[in-house]
Each structure stands twice: as structure tokens, then as C-alpha cells.
Amino acid sequence: MVKKRLVLNFPPHLIDRPVTYELITRYKLRVNILKARVTPKEWGRLVVEVSGNKNDLDAALQYASTIGVEIDPLSKGIAWHQELCIECTACTSICPSKALSVKRPEMTVEFDRDKCIACELCIPVCPYEAIEIQL
Ligand code: SF4
Ligand code: SF4
Known part of the structure; x- marks a missing residue:
């Protein structure tokens, strides 16, 4: 089990897509949303704590990155x-x-x-x- 705090930045075309739900159901991750800022037709930002099996987490982040989500470690945020x-x-x-x-x-x-x-x-x-x- 590994745990990471991440900032997920969603481009406008992904705002309406249930990416977080996909990460939970497809990769069996636990996603704790610490902060959300989502505005229709603009970039959205989620600050999350995700945990799960390391391989699943790596695969989930790879998938999210592939579809256009920009992922930054929270530690660089403040x-x-x-x-x-x-x-x-x-x-x-x-x-x-x-x-x-x-x-x-x-x-x-x-x-x-x-x-x-x-x-x-x-x-x-x-x-x-x-x-x-x-x-
Ligand atoms: S100056 Fe005051 S408000 Fe700013 S970081 Fe220091 S203690 Fe906090
Ligand atoms: S340090 Fe500032 S940004 Fe971080 S949790 Fe406290 S109030 Fe929020």
C-alpha cells in the first residue's frame, strides 16, 4: 500500500469526464479529495490523497496522464x-x-x-x- 498527495489539473475537455470515479473503480484506489476547484469550460484542479497497491497507483497515474491530466506532487505546491x-x-x-x-x-x-x-x-x-x- 502506497499513499501520495497529488495535484490533478484537468484541461477543459476533461471537466465533465468522471476521471476520479474511473481511478477508483478501474484501479481500486482510495481517493480522498482535499480540495477541488472546478469551473465549467475552464481548467479544474483537485488536490487529492490517493492510496492503493503500487502497481495499480502507477497504472492509474499513467492512464490519467495519457488522457491529458497534468499531475504534480503536492509537496511542490506551497x-x-x-x-x-x-x-x-x-x-x-x-x-x-x-x-x-x-x-x-x-x-x-x-x-x-x-x-x-x-x-x-x-x-x-x-x-x-x-x-x-x-x-
Ligand atoms: S508574516 Fe504572519 S501571516 Fe505571513 S507567514 Fe509569517 S506568521 Fe504567517
Ligand atoms: S499552510 Fe496554507 S495552504 Fe497549507 S493547509 Fe495551511 S492554510 Fe492551507
């Missing part, structure tokens, strides 16, 4: 620029997964990339543009 952060802690209270948190008693801000679900809630909150989506 950048926290510590050198720009003034540790105001504004982002830590809005972060739903606690990827951004305050270390106590030092009161320093930390970013745990593995916990981040790329919800982007922190982006408009940060007054110093210390957090960036790189998708």
Missing part, C-alpha cells in the same frame, strides 16, 4: 518563505490542517509541508507575501 515572515501568527489561526503553527514557548512560526492541503486560505492573510502557491 512555499513558505521564512526570511519574509515576521511571525505575526495571523496565518496560524486560519490554517485548517495546522501546517502553519506556533511553536511555544518560543512563539516562532513553523511550516510542516506534510500537513499542508493547499487550501490557500493563508495566502491572502499574510501581509508580507511569505507564503506562495507554486502551481
Whole structure:
């Protein structure tokens, strides 16, 4: 059993196609959708956690790529620029997964990339543009 967090980018011609359903039924994957942004006739984006047998997962991603889905690892999605952060802690209270948190008693801000679900809630909150989506 392997597990990956991925960003799936769907071109407009695939928006109405049940690709996620195909991945689940054809390749027996578990797909946990962490975030979805789908607009008719535009690109769609899903942030997912997928798990399953390694061969099935590899085959599923190969299939998705073949039909036109662009696949990126989630770990490349969020950048926290510590050198720009003034540790105001504004982002830590809005972060739903606690990827951004305050270390106590030092009161320093930390970013745990593995916990981040790329919800982007922190982006408009940060007054110093210390957090960036790189998708
Ligand atoms: S995008 Fe920002 S608010 Fe959302 S989970 Fe990641 S660090 Fe937290
Ligand atoms: S909102 Fe920006 S400046 Fe404030 S703690 Fe978060 S990353 Fe740092």
C-alpha cells in the first residue's frame, strides 16, 4: 500500500469526464479529495490523497496522464518563505490542517509541508507575501 498527495489539473475537455470515479473503480484506489476547484469550460484542479497497491497507483497515474491530466506532487505546491515572515501568527489561526503553527514557548512560526492541503486560505492573510502557491 502506497499513499501520495497529488495535484490533478484537468484541461477543459476533461471537466465533465468522471476521471476520479474511473481511478477508483478501474484501479481500486482510495481517493480522498482535499480540495477541488472546478469551473465549467475552464481548467479544474483537485488536490487529492490517493492510496492503493503500487502497481495499480502507477497504472492509474499513467492512464490519467495519457488522457491529458497534468499531475504534480503536492509537496511542490506551497512555499513558505521564512526570511519574509515576521511571525505575526495571523496565518496560524486560519490554517485548517495546522501546517502553519506556533511553536511555544518560543512563539516562532513553523511550516510542516506534510500537513499542508493547499487550501490557500493563508495566502491572502499574510501581509508580507511569505507564503506562495507554486502551481
Ligand atoms: S495552504 Fe496554507 S492554510 Fe492551507 S493547509 Fe497549507 S499552510 Fe495551511
Ligand atoms: S501571516 Fe505571513 S508574516 Fe504572519 S506568521 Fe504567517 S507567514 Fe509569517
